Amino acid sequence: MNTKYDGPIVDAHQHFWALARRHHPWLAPGVRVPHRYGDYEAIKRDYLPADYRRDAAAHDVVATVYVEAEWDPATPLDETRFVTALAREHGLPNAMAAQAWLDAADVAEVLAAQSRFELVRSVRHKPAHAHASSGNTLMSNGRWRDGYAQLAQYGLHFELQTPWHHLREAAALARDFPDTMLIVNHAGVPGNRTASTLHGWREALAPLAARPNTVVKVSGLCEAGQPWSVEANRDVLGTLHELFGAQRLMFGSNFPVDGLFLSLDALIDGFKTLVSAWSAAEQRAFFHDTATRVYRPVDLSNPSARTPR
Template sequence: MTARIDAHQHYWRTARGDYGWLSPALAPIHRDFGPADLQPLLLRHRIDATILVQAAPTVAETRFLLDLAAATPSVAGVVGWAPLAAPDAVAQVAALAADPLLVGLRPMLHDLDDPDWVLGDALPPALQAMARHGLVFDALVRPQHLSRILVLADRCPELRIVIDHAGKPDLRAAWNERWAADMAALAARPLVCCKLSGLLTEAAPGADVAVVAPVFTQLLRIFGAERLLWGSDWPVLNLAADYDRWVAVTETLLQPLRAAERKAILGGAAARIYLERRGRRLAGC
């Protein structure tokens, strides 16, 4: 039986002080979240493991998450952060990659003022180091960044890239043809994958299956089940819905698929993309 994996969740401790985006205005999530908060949800939905993703652009937070993961059996891997444009980026990537629980790195691209930052001349050595160490590049982007990620994928064809939250199409309006075209171009690159996550927070309040279904249909068509990874984006998800609601929405979307496709999206793809390249396996995968 394939293990079920939530490929995108967060923990944070606000007193650490490096979550610049996490303001009191985000009241539903402006508090500490840790394993004890998520574990009942994982048990209720029979989720075996998670990929824990960074929420602050600091190496200190990445170390905090790695320590937390080492003490939390449900965490299968950590997507952290490193200063990829720094002069010593290659050494920093190597140092972080020495921890087998690190499975990827994520610059917070959608928070940067310059959408072309990811194409800067300083980045290729760090990106090549990531590929050598079997690390995934998680792309936290908005639609305007997708064309840049396409260039990045062509410049670094050995680097596996995962597009977070389906590239954040604007579901409050109709998701546009530019998003669809750029995602299709990315999907044509075999090492680019995509997360089925974070969509309810891009939609109007109360969004249901009908709102998400066109995006899911497009993603399934262009990436196929083997390159789609289900994730919750919890607890950011709580800004729009809750874990139970997102599980219900996605189970409805996945119900018509073949069993093998559902297993791939719900855990098989995450195990292959994040864990196997780091020499790690979960029971059942």
């Protein structure tokens, strides 16, 4: 008999923003950048800890991980200061994936500065699309890889968001830098749910699964023009469970972005249904233990408060 999880949750992938500050170019009025979800105008509104707590009220979310949100790249440390201030005032978030452009001239200084913040556990720099001349992304660029090589020095993980057909480059990255944990965002971005796409996505993920320094965030699984549903994601969860095991998977809401498709309550409840056939220990790993191990959440607002262990 399947039993739905009712324990503590660490949301390993979410965002906050205060748009009056105009620090997110893609969220500015009148701006529309290409987005895999299509029209994202509905999320051009403030989203802060009180909003998240309201949306998650039906579930026992004990900690969250803020992921950089395309803040103005000229001032990446200002995003970290903004997030740290939120954490001190509101108790959320409890860990952070900060912005750092790995091919920038000042990457060493930025990584060193980011690593000194109490919440920062990782950095993200999307490697963009393949260059027409080589078919490769920045993951194969020497200057970018030189920046990546510095992550271990500062004890930082790397957050990878890239379409699934670039994941073989990611497997080479994990192989070449075994001391750096590579966190695959949005389940490797499978895209649509056609049989051919899911087959290609699985084949691309398999080499990453063979690398022990990789984990996967099961987040951002919505599709433009399609409603989110349990059935649409059942094969995705099954494949991830088979390849990585629950101890290398973690839940992420991608809120407020996935709020374009459904409520946070419905999203969490849907994932609880998707993993309900897993053992109790596996469900807890997926919703809590993996993220706790990877991100070591803290409560900056109350150092004596209970934090996940």
